[in-house]
Amino acid sequence: MTPYRRKVNYYETDQMRIVHHSNYIRYFEEARIDFMDKIGCNVMYMEELGLIIPNIDAYAKYLVSLKFDEEFEVRVRAKSFTGVRMEFEYQIYRTSDNTLCAEGHTGHCFVNTDHKPISIKKSHPDIYKKISDATKL
Amino acid sequence: MTPYRRKVNYYETDQMRIVHHSNYIRYFEEARIDFMDKIGCNVMYMEELGLIIPNIDAYAKYLVSLKFDEEFEVRVRAKSFTGVRMEFEYQIYRTSDNTLCAEGHTGHCFVNTDHKPISIKKSHPDIYKKISDATKL
């Protein structure tokens, strides 16, 4: 699968002249949504079906600071999936020299439009299968 | 009416070591929502009534840069209101020395939950009256 790549935006820097640490959580999200799209589970499409995937938690470890205009790549892996919960792992690399800049993980559940937790095994078997298959990669 | 005041957050700075210019548009919004609340038109309450107030436009002029940890105050004025459209004016002052740092204006319309423009004169006469009265201040 092609990794998610883009450049750091100016407004993502702070007065330390590096990317503000909160933005890595956003980079994880960008890459996760791209990953879901690539495995056939477009997040907007799922929300239109009434299937919403909020975060349960998020962790980021900062190793080397990304700077404005640097290109980075986010590698995503679906680590676990039960139909009720799902975990992703991430590594962010600076593409110029393949330096690992940050890594982390996020946990998610599935909720309906009333924000009630659901298991998607029976309610959405096609999506269940796609995520299951992707978790084995 | 008490003006809206708070300090600049670290994550609002950029690598120029000043507040990123896009955040002033957010400061305008914070102060506008505070203003609406103070005149009895709480924005969350209005959205629960099905009345949404999107932006038509936004303008900011940057005079003196705000920096991290500086306290600022946003003065808001409802400049015009027709029941269909509404305009606000803003000035942002650094409170330590009363320096005018930025000024601007925003235009708004009223839409229902289907994002269709509406006139609130007949649909919401109480809100119409409150905004009308505030526009004369």
Place this chain on the structure above:
Amino acid sequence: MTPYRRKVNYYETDQMRIVHHSNYIRYFEEARIDFMDKIGCNVMYMEELGLIIPNIDAYAKYLVSLKFDEEFEVRVRAKSFTGVRMEFEYQIYRTSDNTLCAEGHTGHCFVNTDHKPISIKKSHPDIYKKISDATKL
């Protein structure tokens, strides 16, 4: 020149289920920085030379709301340039159907690392020429 394109991120939406209006100011910046890079005036390189280009003002007019996951394109034009000041114009199109979603302009000056305004005609003739040439496009 290739226009600047990308998709709307989830975190750029607000509870109206559209892109928060402040983000268009950020889209303008992303496209402006891309434009400057393409004409040979990389913004990070210029900052390393001690040449910083803050905003004097910014205006955005919102016509049609962009939504999560929609691809958009930002067309940028250098409208005026004196060596002391510079103006850009922007149009943001939804690429799926070429709908104009927003337009706007920003004004800029040039400052040194002490944030003092400078004229780049004599101080940076190469950059002056590149921006001059781009303004005639």
Place this chain on the structure above:
Amino acid sequence: MTPYRRKVNYYETDQMRIVHHSNYIRYFEEARIDFMDKIGCNVMYMEELGLIIPNIDAYAKYLVSLKFDEEFEVRVRAKSFTGVRMEFEYQIYRTSDNTLCAEGHTGHCFVNTDHKPISIKKSHPDIYKKISDATKL
């Protein structure tokens, strides 16, 4: 110590109609900076001394979603401090009903203006003492 309190801003919501999860990392920062100020270690002052405190990591666990206009309070505790590294713990409560909405922790180191790690025990004994004392609270 008075806890850090404020309301959720409109632009902090996303299309789930809740605060976007990345913003909790920013709320932690706001409260941490407020805490440091209250113990006599103003972060802007420390940066002017050449003492910068970047994040090593950040974790947030999301329990109950905060919504637009809700007031919340962030309780911060300095959990550990060695002069080289420092850890903070956070709980975020919705103030209307004292519901725990999120909790988390962040790790930090101290660096100089060249972004080199330093121990502040000898370099900044007064700041060392203030943080040490606060960690025992």
